[in-house]
Amino acid sequence: MSGKVLVLNQDYSPLTVCTVQRAFLLVFLEKADLLEADQNEELHTVSTTYPMPAVIKIKNYIQVPYRGVVLTRQNIFKRDHGLCQYCGIDGDLTLDHLVPRSKGGKSTWNNLVTACKACNAKKGNYTLEEAGLVLKRPPFKPSYIMFLRNNLGAMKKEWASYLNAPAVA
Ligand SMILES: [Zn+2]
Structure with missing residues (x-):
């Protein structure tokens, strides 16, 4: 079981990305709802098939302090x-x-x-x-969401509408 799951706050704002195992646990403990299942994968156990989480939403709003991206x-x-x-x-x-x-x-x-x-x-x-040099693009301070988007590798198509960006894969 590999892969990443997009975690949304109670208000649908993207919070972070977690492992499939962690997502299952959060849903199992009823701390999160499964919003989107992976359309290409399922989890098979001996007796049951479970949807593979792709996007989950936390049930109780989590207060997050402003998160900038660390300048490194x-x-x-x-x-x-x-x-x-x-x-x-x-x-x-x-x-x-x-x-x-x-x-x-x-x-x-x-x-x-x-x-x-x-x-x-x-x-x-x-x-x-x-x-005499010209910049290809002016530098900017990335937002956390942009950072998430750019650094997850190939984004799952199920995430796209929540991250407000076209899916790569
Ligand atoms: Zn150069």
């Missing part, structure tokens, strides 16, 4: 899909400060982008304009 090197790479934001290649990556640190640039979501070492070297202590 890996998370910036993930946000940028592991591609240099200047030339688009996917190897030899590092982080680049748009406004160089020497010019007061901070380490923030909006000032850090994934860059290959060649572009990083070209940029050096220059600003974008000075270095």
Whole structure:
């Protein structure tokens, strides 16, 4: 039994993703309702067949503090899909400060982008304009949901309507 289950809060907002085992337990303990079953899989026991959970919804609303995505090197790479934001290649990556640190640039979501070492070297202590580099996409602070969406690998089609995005698989 593998695979992941999307967990929604009582108000249908996405909370997290859990294992199939955990989802079964939550439903079994009546802490969550099964909203969507996996359309391709079932769980067979000796005597019964159970639907394989794909989306469950927690019965009692869980107060969640604002959850931002932690600013780390890996998370910036993930946000940028592991591609240099200047030339688009996917190897030899590092982080680049748009406004160089020497010019007061901070380490923030909006000032850090994934860059290959060649572009990083070209940029050096220059600003974008000075270095003659153009960003493929302006950097942004990812929302938790976007982060979930981007980092689950292939998203199950049963999740799409709850995450408000087209399914990958
Ligand atoms: Zn590059």
